[in-house]
Amino acid sequence: MQDLTQWTAREAAAAIRDGLVTATDLVEASLDRIAAREGDIRAWAQIDPGLVLDAAARADRARAEGRPLGPLHGVPVGLKDVIDTADYPTEHGSPAHRGHRPETDAAAAAALRAAGAIILGKTVTCELATHIPGSTRNPADPGRTPGGSSSGSAAAVADRHVPLALGTQTLGSVIRPAAFCGVYGFKPSFGAIPRPGVLEQSGSLDTVGVFARSIEDLALIGDVLIGYDPRDGATRPRSRSTLMATVEADWTLPPTFALVRSDRWSDLAPEQREAIDELVGELGARVTEIAFDFAFEEGIAAAKLIREVEFARAFGSLADRTPDLIHPELRAVVERGRAASAVAYLDAKETRERLERLARAIFLDHGTILTPAALGPAPVGLASTGDPHFCSLWTFLGTPAVSLPLFEADGLPMAVQLVGARDDDARLLRTARLLVRSLAAAE
Template sequence: MSRPLPSDLTALSATAAATAIKEGAISSVDLVSACLERITEREPEVGAWAHLDPDLAITEAREADAQLDRGDDVGPLHGVPIGVKDIFDTADYPTENGCPIFAGRRPERDATCVAALRAAGAIIIGKTVTTELALLTPARTRNPVNLGHTPGGSSAGSAAAVADHMIPAALGSQTAGSIIRPASFCGVYGFKPTLGLIPRAGVLMQSHTLDTVGVYGHSIEDVALLTDSMAALEPDDEVSFRRSRPSLLATSRARPPVPPRFAFVKPPPWSDADPEMQAALEALIARLGDRAVEIEIPVLADVIEWQRIVQLAENAHYYGPLLDEAPQHISAGLTQRLKEGRAVDAQTYLRSITGREPAYRTIAMAMRGFSAILTAAALGPAPEGFAITGSPIMNGLWTYLGMPALSLPLLEAKGLPVGVQLVGLRHDDARLLRTGRWLADAVTGQG
């Protein structure tokens, strides 16, 4: 290891932990045990976990250590504990989707992306809490930065568990803002790749147009490593793509050939954003000088509405049968949402779907000469209380467009974390992560 190990192993990032295990500086049992101790200590307050099996995790860690002792070839995440949002099928844990309808459900096999994590050597330490059917109804998870505030949703447990150093990294998903917003609220790195980069088979579907698998970690290298380990063609999913791609991890570590330029964008909801957060973001733009230029993209107003319509209609398609079969197990808020989705007429839905490609071309043209869009990751810091998980409006437009997005924990407002959101062109995930690394280093004085 180039750096000394921390006395508390839970402070290790996923990439640092993987290196330490391979080099024999620590064992997988050491790390998994430290994480389990942290979970035991903090879980009563944070509430990040839906399912845990400490004995299974330790057994798998021992086997990971035995493989190294035998000199076996190992994967890039060998022996590293990972949390998985409870909408991803897992053969050795229940998958209950945050809903009583699925209580006790035991899938026969892992989701494709979970199987890929295992193949890379990761140890699935447990399932993290999600909101009801991965939508807006708040879950029991609290924000570990301030327990009186929401961690966001729907990947609440994954973001909170990483932020509280219960685990080095975790798996989440985003249909509107379910990765980027919790990352911003909890002060961790969150990455929503290009739509279709990570396979979705075995993941609860709420919108085939929007659902995207993503990750949380303590560094850009972490989210790059996890994404590299899962990215693959999924022939049965029309959003998956056959494309040669560079290593995200290697590219994220590289120096950009020229310093990045940022398109600073204030989407229409900017007027509703927290003033202290606005000031912090505008101070960052001023610090970047001529490396950041504010631009306007008028079509974003339409995009926000199109995303809302598409998600409503497709939610009703996938979850409507659950409401018909077991209305007593669906919350009042979700019931109303599904009724609204069923009321969307075909013409409105089709207009909302067909607007996507022309809008993307317009935005791609506006981004010419820029490395990434720079904007807010949420309307402000995590709201106090637990009645809502916060608005996803600053994220849903980029999700609708299928563009990769990254939240970097670089700012603060009201004493709470605020993420900087970077957005890249489709399939340009590697450059987006490299750009994010450059920005993080510039802000922290490491560049």
């Protein structure tokens, strides 16, 4: 039989619907892969084979009985261990939360189950979804970081443990790990995916994102997750998500791009810079370089201040109660957040509004921003998760972003990042698919 772990989620779901394989087949293939590879990759914080095999058996009975099947019926999915699940502990990568057992699923977990997905387990996260590394290794080179803080989710998809996994991004925790591990990563617009039951680090920035091995899979799971939840004030009433329909629609006009280099272009690894320059050369007149460098320094500084203030609010009492269980660097973040003035915090919010207006003008004129997803390949060593510089501004502005694993240097993945206008997620994914397909056709 074909190696089922090589299938995309869309292929797997179709095969189950058509009776070519069972959900049990898929889950067993995932568990076998994890058994063979987890000792090297360390992507999983919680996994219970008996639990997921029971879920797969229920999925198979549902199909046999002719019940309606959801778009992800029988497909195994990993969840970053900051997303509540009623059947697994949710420990947030923190000794202070060891053994924490939520009573209910997070909104995102519930949406996945309603769509028929099988939650295979909880993936490793950095401590409290920050920059303090967990145990996960990069499948491309176990001596290099997988990125963070959604380390386990990116590695699990890259190493074919699951076709899909959820992460979160407050600065760069989806786009950067996707780039380092060589998978597709999608951070939707702020407020697109409801966050009840997701660890709150910074309510003004936290965004649920996804990892996959195809753009179509990003659209497939995005349609399941995106929606309105009155418990999350960042969401809003919206019509049913139609990412997949938009992604696959014909588009007669080729997309255009604005190249944004940032104020740290000289810090790019030479191979990353060369890859971007080569891509820009291939796209030719469809790319216009624009001056937006000033926004990085100003915007990232404001984003970090907002994050520190809101981090202090979220975790200050925890740090006070259990200081020995919180990493010293995170206790320092709490203290910086507490020391920041209300004026500085409000100024940072005002900076976001001003930069959002400037960004909207760019999207109106050029459609999509093209920029690196990271400074280069994954750095050597496991003490750092890498620099989120090229991700943080777009998270701050609430815009959707997608990491495309188009490049490679000495066997190590590198990626380009596409950024779209806020709430225009479908167009961004369609542009990404067109770009990937056009480059593949030109080879």
